[in-house]
Amino acid sequence: MTGAFEAQVQLLQGTICGVNRDDYRRFCGIPYARQPVGPLRWCAPKPVSPGRDLIPAENFGPMAPQVLEDVKDSGSTSEACLNLNIWTPRATTKAPVMVWIHGGGFCQGSNRIRGSLFAQSGVVLVAPNYRLGVLGFAAHPLIKDPGANFGLLDLMQALRWVQENIEQFGGDPSNVTIFGVSAGGAAVNLLMTIPSAEGLFHKAIAQSGYGTWPLLRGHPAQADPLDILHRASQSAEESTAAVFERAGFEDPDLASLMNAAPERLVGGQRGFQLPIVDGHYVTEEPGLVFEQGRMVSVPYLTGANSFDGSVMPSYQLEPGAYSVVLDDFSLQWRTLYGADLDEGETRGIQRVFGDERYLLSAALLADAVAKTGEDAFLYYLDITPPGFPERLGSPHGFDAFLMFESAALYPESVEAKLGQNIREAWICVAQSGRAAVISEDDKDWRPIRDGGAWHHIGGASGISSSKMNERLDWLKHRYRARVAPSVDHAP
Numbered sequence: 001m002t003g004a005f006e007a008q009v010q011l012l013q014g015t016i017c018g019v020n021r022d023d024y025r026r027f028c029g030i031p032y033a034r035q036p037v038g039p040l041r042w043c044a045p046k047p048v049s050p051g052r053d054l055i056p057a058e059n060f061g062p063m064a065p066q067v068l069e070d071v072k073d074s075g076s077t078s079e080a081c082l083n084l085n086i087w088t089p090r091a092t093t094k095a096p097v098m099v100w101i102h103g104g105g106f107c108q109g110s111n112r113i114r115g116s117l118f119a120q121s122g123v124v125l126v127a128p129n130y131r132l133g134v135l136g137f138a139a140h141p142l143i144k145d146p147g148a149n150f151g152l153l154d155l156m157q158a159l160r161w162v163q164e165n166i167e168q169f170g171g172d173p174s175n176v177t178i179f180g181v182s183a184g185g186a187a188v189n190l191l192m193t194i195p196s197a198e199g200l201f202h203k204a205i206a207q208s209g210y211g212t213w214p215l216l217r218g219h220p221a222q223a224d225p226l227d228i229l230h231r232a233s234q235s236a237e238e239s240t241a242a243v244f245e246r247a248g249f250e251d252p253d254l255a256s257l258m259n260a261a262p263e264r265l266v267g268g269q270r271g272f273q274l275p276i277v278d279g280h281y282v283t284e285e286p287g288l289v290f291e292q293g294r295m296v297s298v299p300y301l302t303g304a305n306s307f308d309g310s311v312m313p314s315y316q317l318e319p320g321a322y323s324v325v326l327d328d329f330s331l332q333w334r335t336l337y338g339a340d341l342d343e344g345e346t347r348g349i350q351r352v353f354g355d356e357r358y359l360l361s362a363a364l365l366a367d368a369v370a371k372t373g374e375d376a377f378l379y380y381l382d383i384t385p386p387g388f389p390e391r392l393g394s395p396h397g398f399d400a401f402l403m404f405e406s407a408a409l410y411p412e413s414v415e416a417k418l419g420q421n422i423r424e425a426w427i428c429v430a431q432s433g434r435a436a437v438i439s440e441d442d443k444d445w446r447p448i449r450d451g452g453a454w455h456h457i458g459g460a461s462g463i464s465s466s467k468m469n470e471r472l473d474w475l476k477h478r479y480r481a482r483v484a485p486s487v488d489h490a491p
Contacts, residue, residue, distance in 0.1 A: 029060055045157040067267060088119055097175060101185075114408060138236075142253070181399060186209045201298065204301075206301075207400070213228070214234070217235060226483075244265075288483060299374055306380065306382040307396070308355075309355070355471055356478065376447055376449065393463070404419075
């Protein structure tokens with residue numbers, strides 16, 4: 001008989017009281033750090049203190065403060081958001097551990113997922129919340145902590161907590177895989193560039209992670225890479241000040257910022273939040289760190305969706321301005337993306353945006369990992385969701401929907417089966433460092449250092465490997481012109 005009853009795990013911080021199911025256990029809302037409230041706002045996270053209390057872990061904890069699309073969820077956010085969820089198989093020891101980092105442009109999202117799907121396949125799944133928006137990524141003269149990327153520091157603290165405690169939940173602390181989509185994938189790439197994160201994870205999966213996209217700069221310099229419109233890099237201090245001003249703090253003092261309601265501060269957010277090259281933890285854009293071989297090199301799986309550009313409206317990049325810059329660089333893009341432009345100018349521009357932000361990142365970062373001798377695998381998801389325009393391909397975030405939601409919403413469907421296949425492939429990476437074949441058309445998925453290429457999952461958009469490589473060659477020229485603007489990189 002399926003039922004819920006108390007499950008207890010004893011830790012130094014107290015007794016964690018979760019829920020038992022027939023084939024898995026669930027522990028939700030576990031604090032993994034002291035909460036960043038009061039004087040701890042804009043400070044690096046601090047470890048939780050030992051205790052003897054019973055810690056209820058039956059329900060999800062608060063989400064990080066954010067602008068929510070559905071106002072009825074507003075009561076579920078709190079600045080005291082540093083909690084994680086764990087789903088673990090019943091009666092397991094030394095199981096692979098997978099740590100899911102949620103997406104949402106570093107300004108939205110949470111750890112509220114269907115983690116039981118992974119636990120039922122023998123994995124201990126951990127999902128942390130982390131600080132978002134200006135509360136998680138801020139550089140300002142009034143903020144004394146130089147870390148700036150507080151959300152990334154939260155994730156590192158969550159991974160330290162996993163190292164110290166996950167064995168009590170049946171997980172293997174020596175076999176931890178970090179994975180995430182969009183901002184979660186970008187966080188995976190960023191964590192791989194932070195030397196002090198070495199040893200906190202042993203494999204990495206970045207789904208539509210943007211490692212070759214420009215970041216905010218703590219102290220911009222003339223030699224810095226240009227932004228995506230080939231302008232001077234954006235100052236993190238100016239970006240943070242702009243958020244404060246939109247929140248009603250034109251000339252703030254520290255006391256007013258520290259005492260401000262978190263909802264007011266995040267209300268000044270416009271578009272996605274970019275991480276910051278702070279010089280302390282994030283020393284450069286991930287693409288450049290990877291290229292120099294300075295990353296934490298572990299088995300790595302990465303890829304993108306064929307229509308990741310569906311997210312472009314949320315980025316607040318005006319399509320016309322973007323296309324002008326593309327034209328100024330080279331009109332070749334109009335030939336390479338001609339079939340999409342025939343469907344409409346905006347659709348073509350969005351396809352380029354998705355490829356430049358996500359596909360290029362996967363190609364360059366996987367190649368860099370392969371050069372270190374580690375296994376690196378590439379995938380390309382190209383399945384059009386039901387009800388979407390024909391030949392559109394996979395919109396941004398469709399892979400996360402397939403993994404976590406399709407089985408519950410559309411049981412016995414093609415999408416549910418594909419989601420299961422993706423989960424199994426990712427779990428295979430966590431177990432062995434090797435990827436399992438997803439597409440029935442592909443009988444072998446080799447790492448790229450062994451001659452492996454893109455593993456195509458579907459072919460809805462009609463974009464062949466040869467066409468994709470032609471586009472990538474052109475995008476690589478664009479990338480070189482952005483990161484080294486004094487050199488002629490025109491194709």
